[in-house]
Amino acid sequence: MKNKYLLGVFGDEEHLLDAFEDLKANSYKIEEVYSPYPIHEILTGMGHKTRMTHAAFALGVVAVLGLLGFMYYAAVISWPLIYGGKPFNAFPSFIVVTLVATILIVTLGTLFFFSARAKIFPGKKAEIIHEGATDDKFVIVFNASDIKDNKDELYRLLKRHGVEDIVEK
Amino acid sequence: MNLDVKYVFPSKLKMLCIALMVVGVITFVAGFLINPDKTWANYLLNNFYFVSLSIGALFFLLIQYIANAGWSAVFKRVPHAMGAYLPIAAVFFILLYFGMHSIYHWTHEGIAETDKIIAWKLPYLNIPFMMIRIVMFFALWILLSRYLKKLTLKEDLQGGTGFFEKSVYYSRVTIFVLALTFPFFVVDMIMSIDVHWFSTLFALKNFIAAFFHGSAIIALIVILLNKVGYFPMLNNSHLHDFSRYMFMLCIVWGYFWFAQFMLIWYGNIPEETAYFVHRWESDWKTLFFVDLFINWFLPFIILMPRKTSRSKPVLIPMIIILIIGQYIDLYLQIMPGTVHENSFGWLEIGTFAGYTGLFAFMVLNALSKMNLYPKNHPYIEESIHHHF
Numbered sequence: 318m319k320n321k322y323l324l325g326v327f328g329d330e331e332h333l334l335d336a337f338e339d340l341k342a343n344s345y346k347i348e349e350v351y352s353p354y355p356i357h358e359i360l361t362g363m364g365h366k367t368r369m370t371h372a373a374f375a376l377g378v379v380a381v382l383g384l385l386g387f388m389y390y391a392a393v394i395s396w397p398l399i400y401g402g403k404p405f406n407a408f409p410s411f412i413v414v415t416l417v418a419t420i421l422i423v424t425l426g427t428l429f430f431f432s433a434r435a436k437i438f439p440g441k442k443a444e445i446i447h448e449g450a451t452d453d454k455f456v457i458v459f460n461a462s463d464i465k466d467n468k469d470e471l472y473r474l475l476k477r478h479g480v481e482d483i484v485e486k
Numbered sequence: 487m488n489l490d491v492k493y494v495f496p497s498k499l500k501m502l503c504i505a506l507m508v509v510g511v512i513t514f515v516a517g518f519l520i521n522p523d524k525t526w527a528n529y530l531l532n533n534f535y536f537v538s539l540s541i542g543a544l545f546f547l548l549i550q551y552i553a554n555a556g557w558s559a560v561f562k563r564v565p566h567a568m569g570a571y572l573p574i575a576a577v578f579f580i581l582l583y584f585g586m587h588s589i590y591h592w593t594h595e596g597i598a599e600t601d602k603i604i605a606w607k608l609p610y611l612n613i614p615f616m617m618i619r620i621v622m623f624f625a626l627w628i629l630l631s632r633y634l635k636k637l638t639l640k641e642d643l644q645g646g647t648g649f650f651e652k653s654v655y656y657s658r659v660t661i662f663v664l665a666l667t668f669p670f671f672v673v674d675m676i677m678s679i680d681v682h683w684f685s686t687l688f689a690l691k692n693f694i695a696a697f698f699h700g701s702a703i704i705a706l707i708v709i710l711l712n713k714v715g716y717f718p719m720l721n722n723s724h725l726h727d728f729s730r731y732m733f734m735l736c737i738v739w740g741y742f743w744f745a746q747f748m749l750i751w752y753g754n755i756p757e758e759t760a761y762f763v764h765r766w767e768s769d770w771k772t773l774f775f776v777d778l779f780i781n782w783f784l785p786f787i788i789l790m791p792r793k794t795s796r797s798k799p800v801l802i803p804m805i806i807i808l809i810i811g812q813y814i815d816l817y818l819q820i821m822p823g824t825v826h827e828n829s830f831g832w833l834e835i836g837t838f839a840g841y842t843g844l845f846a847f848m849v850l851n852a853l854s855k856m857n858l859y860p861k862n863h864p865y866i867e868e869s870i871h872h873h874f
Binding site: 357374401402403409410412413 | 744747748751752754790874
C-alpha cells in the first residue's frame with residue numbers, strides 16, 4: 318500500500334474537539350491523536366484505559382514479598398546473628414528498607430513496562446508522524462485502510478471543522 | 487443553581503440527638519457513682535475524641551484556604567460548623583480539673599518528693615499552668631475559628647474577593663497557632679498520663695490522626711446530607727477528592743505510628759519500651775494490632791482503586807470504620823495508663839453515645855443557622871462544576 322496514514326492537522330483545541338466529537342458520532346475509526354498538551358476529552362474519548370496502575374500494584378506486591386523473603390532468608394536461615402538483643406527476624410527494622418526499595422523497584426519497573434509497551438528503548442529513532450505534532454499543531458491520525466471507502470466524506474467533515482491541512486502519507 | 491439554601495435540622499433528628507445526650511448523662515451519673523476513676527478516663531477520652539474531630543476539620547479548612555483549593559469551596563460550611571463544638575469542649579476541659587487526680591498520676595500530693603522524674607517535669611506539668619494552657623489554647627482556637635466563620639458569613643452578604651483574601655491570611659495565622667498549640671495540648675492531655683514516658687513523635691501522630699478523622703467526618707456529613715437532598719452538586723470527582731484525603735492521611739498516620747513504634751522498638755531503652763510492652767500484654771494485644779489494621783491497612787487497600795474511592799456505598803462504611811478506628815487509637819493511648827485493664831462495656835458505649843449526640847447536635851445546629859453554601863465564594867462555580 319502506498320499511503321499508510323491520513324492526517325488531519327488542526328490549529329487549535331476547539332476545532333480539534335469539534336471534529337473529534339463529530340468523527341466519533343459518525344463512527345470513524347481514529348488511530349491516534351497528537352496534541353501539544355493532554356486534553357481531557359481526548360483522553361476519555363479515545364477509550365484507552367491504562368493498565369499501568371495494575372502493573373505498579375503487582376510490582377509492589379512482588380517487591381514487598383521478595384524483599385521481606387530475602388531479608389528473612391539472609392537474617393534467619395542463611396546467617397543468623399544476634400545483634401542488639403533483637404530476634405533473628407527483626408521484622409520492624411526490615412520495613413524501612415522494604416518501603417524504600419519497593420518504591421525504587423516500582424518506579425524502575427513501571428518505567429520498564431511502559432517502555433516495552435510503547436516499544437521505545439534507548440537509541441531508538443523517533444517516528445515523527447508530522448512535524449507540527451512536535452510543535453503547536455493538533456493532529457488526528459487515521460489508518461488509510463480504515464477509511465478508504467468514505468474518504469471524500471471524511472475530507473468534507475474535516476474541512477467543515479476548519480482543518481488546516483490534510484496529509485496522506 | 488439556587489445557592490440560597492438553608493439546612494433544616496429535622497426535629498426527629500434533634501430528638502434523637504437529645505435522647506443520645508440523655509443516655510450519656512445517665513451513663514455519666516451512674517459511672518461517677520459506681521467507678522469514678524474509670525468514668526473520668528472515659529470523660530477525657532470522649533472530650534479529646536471530639537475536640538480532635540473539630541480541630542481536624544478546622545485544619546482541613548485552613549488547608550483549603552491556603553492552597554487556594556477550588557473543589558471544596560461549596561462544602562466549606564461543614565468544617566465551619568464543626569468548629570461550633572469547640573466552646574462546649576472548652577467548658578468540658580475546664581471541668582476536667584475535678585478529675586485530674588483520677589487520671590494524672592503527677593497531680594498527686596507529694597509525688598514529686600519521691601519521684602525524681604516527675605519532680606523534673608513539675609515546672610511544666612503543674613495544675614495551675616495546665617489550666618492556664620487549656621484556657622489559652624481554647625481561647626485562641628475559638629477566636630480564630632469564629633473569626634474565619636464571620637468572614638465567610640459576611641462574604642455571603644457583601645460579596646467580593648476581599649473576604650476570601652482575608653480568610654487566606656487568617657488561615658495562615660491559624661495554621662501557625664494550631665501547630666504551636668495542639669501538640670502541647672496532646673502532650674498535656676494524653677501523653678502526661680504515662681508521665682514517665684515520652685515520645686517526640688507522639689503529638690504529631692495525634693495531630694495527623696485528628697486531621698485524618700476530621701476529614702473523614704466532613705466527608706461523612708457531606709455524603710449523608712447529599713442522601714437527604716442537600717449538596718445536589720456532589721459528584722464522583724468530589725468524592726474522589728475526599729477519599730484522596732483519607733487515603734493520603736492513612737498513609738501518613740501509618741508512617742507516624744510506625745516511626746514512633748520502630749524507633750522505640752529498635753532503641754530498646756527500658757524507659758521508652760515500657761509504654762509498648764504494657765500495650766503488648768495479653769489484655770491489649772489484639773486492640774494494638776486492630777488499631778493499625780483499621781486506621782492504616784483497611785483504608786489503604788479499600789481506597790486505593792479509583793472505583794471504590796468514588797463510591798458512596800464504599801465510603802460510608804469506610805468512614806464508620808474509621809470512626810471506630812480513632813476511638814480504638816485513643817482508647818489504647820488513654821486506658822492502659824488510667825484504668826489499667828481492658829474492660830470495655832456499657833460505660834464506654836453510653837458515654838460515647840452521649841458525646842455523639844452532643845457533637846451532632848452542635849454541628850447540625852450551627853449548620854442550620856447559616857446558608858449551606860458560601861454563595862459568594864470566588865471558587866464556588868469551579869467547585870460546583872468540579873470534574874477530573
